[in-house]
Amino acid sequence: MSPRTADHDNAEPSTAAHPARAVAGTVDRVTDALLTASRLLVAVSARSLNEVEDSLTLPQFRALVVLSSRGPLRLTHLAEHLAVNPSTAMRMAERLAAAGMIDRSPNPENRRESIATLTAAGREVVEQVTSRRREEITTIVERMPPDHLDRLVEALESFSAAGGEPSAGYDPIPLGWQ
Secondary structure (H helix, E strand, C coil): CHHHHHHHHHHHCCCCCCHHHHHHHHHHHHHHHHHHHHHHHHHHHHHHHHCCCCCCHHHHHHHHHHHHHHEEHHHHHHHHHHCCCHHHHHHHHHHHHCCCCEEEEEECEEEEEEEEEEHHHHHHHHHHHHHHHHHHHHHHHHHHHHHHHHHHHHHHHHHHHHHHCCCCCCCCCCCCCC
């Protein structure tokens, strides 16, 4: 057997002969690209938050965004929206109330429950961070080749729809984290 034949016998089958491998390779490539983009977006979010309110954590800010877009919530519902334990949401609410970002009041229907409501100061933080984030994302998008923009929008809309995320046009505070 010639070395060439031996190499051919040990080679990976081509993706043309195995479409499932081609799809898996494409899925991996897309996943890698989205992970990279998500790192960039988290960095943009963190910088935007730090410029406005350096003592607020991203999870605390996420709670403010949920309250901003959903309105007053029982702490148990806030915990559900944040995908955290109720005790974690309670501690977060205590810190946010101490910072003047939210008000906590007893639920009139069940005095054992608390209702969290965004304050004017909390709403201002959400608006300022959103504005800064939009400015930085706009700067990044402006650096992209113009012929890529429509494809990017289509891909991101499709990705968001597949993940069950409403479009930013639907969301009054287009930051996600619902």
